[in-house]
Amino acid sequence: MNPSKYLQLIFPVFGTKRTKEIFGFNPTVLPAREEAKEVKVEVFNYSNGFMEEHHFHNVEDCFPFRDKESVSWINIEGLRKADIEQICQHFNIHFLIGEDILSVGQRPKMDEMDDSLYCLLNMLFYNQEKASVETEQISIFMGKNFVLSFQEDAHRDVFDVLRNRLRSPGSKIRQSGADYLCYALIDMIIDHYFVVMENLSDRLEFVEEEIIRNSSPRTLARINGMRKELIVLKRNVLPVRELVNGFIRTDCPLMQEKTLKYFKDVYDHIVQAADLVENYRDMMMSMQDLYLNKANMKLNEVMKVMAIVTCLLAPATVIGGIFGMNFDRIPYLHNKDGFYIAVSLMLVIPIWMVWVFRKRGWF
Known part of the structure; x- marks a missing residue:
């Protein structure tokens, strides 16, 4: 029997597996990609x-x-090394680009090679069940009158809107060239970043309300989990700004002058997305400070109550200690009303202390 298995069921938010998934990639080690079944x-x-x-x-x-x-x-969905090598050979794609297509965990980038344009970036998806950001690497290669796109997963992408536009007669994309098609692919990937960030924003709002209403160690674990997802978002969004800027500044003859204005619009979108990521990061830091401040305030309240109780019990302790000493002569020790006098003092003095504390605004 494995106890850790049941502990993960009881405390699911305290797992650290996500940390290894985010930071476990080593670019100096050749990644092992699993061949697609179909x-x-x-x-x-x-x-x-x-x-x-x-x-x-x-x-x-x-x-x-x-x-x-x-x-x-x-659009090729599902990657196999033999298939990629055939495609690269037939479409005159440089072997370095072929290696990038088969790579794992690459940083988003754009390359210009042999009068062709290539870019690599990640599509982002938000998993509602795991409350995590999932990535899928996609490569886009633009040649003369054709655009190749390579996806890892054959079951999901963000291009359904583009497919419908292609099926629609008279759409702008049907009247444009391969450079506009490349723009449309990148634009839809970036636009979907905002959908993911909207889900993260809802999650941030939920955690913030939990901190204000009833924070606990589990809340701190959720904050830590959100910070990890923002790291994933930042790692995949910020480099895309350089990627889009590469398309704007390229001298490749495949890129028409009239298409550059669309890439400039995409650049504005990715800059806005990068600013939102930074804002979310600042918000997470503020939420962590809010949690720690609230925890300190709660501790101060507890210590304040304990200090007041200790002060109120001090007179009774002193009186009981005096009349409990083993001396032969103590005033009122043998008085028939001595017990009632001592108890009265034990009650009256704390009540007077409470009145003084309240008057001075100590609680």
Whole structure:
């Protein structure tokens, strides 16, 4: 029988496994990526006048879309090393980019190589059950008239709105080139950051109310957990600002001048997201200070009550100690009313002390 298993059920918020997940990545060690069990290839080939949608299970089926005059979005869901090597060879993708696609825990970045643009960033999702921020690495490669996107998970992404826009005749994306498609992909990833931050904001509000109403050691554990999730958010959001800025400053011929204004709009969004992350971090520090201040105030109240009780019992202790001494001659020791006089003093003096304390505003 493993006692720690049952302790985790009783105290689920005190686990430290999340810390290892966040800080356990070592970039000097070659990561071991688990091969995907299934690969889904989704292709949207479109222009202003038409759009065709295809779904494949073999990466070779998407190769003919490289040389089409129309724009193609090729989305690969599920990564296998052999498939990535085939795609890189056919689409003339540098082997260093292929390594980045298969990497794990990479920092968001943007590279320009051989008249092509490549960026790597993370999609963020909020797990309501675990109250944690989950990440999924996505790579985007833009060539002439095509955009390749590589996802780790074949069951979730944030591109459903983009798919619906592609299916809609007359939409702006159908009238634009591959650079606008690349912008749309990055824009939807960044816009979903605000959805995740909204969930974190609700969680922060809940913890703040708990601190004010009825804080406990479990509340401090929740604060610590929220700080870890903000670290995940900061690690994935802040570098994207440099990524988007790289698209704005690039001289790649694939990037049209009219598309730069859209990337500038995305840059404004990511700057706002970065500011929100910093605000959340400041709020967490304030909440931690609030918890500690409230704990100190509670301790002071307890010590204050104990000090008052000790002061009120002091007269009774002194009187009882005097009349309890083993001397032959003590005033009123053999008086028939001595007991009542002593008890009266024990009651009257504390009552008088309470009146003095209240008058001076000590409690």
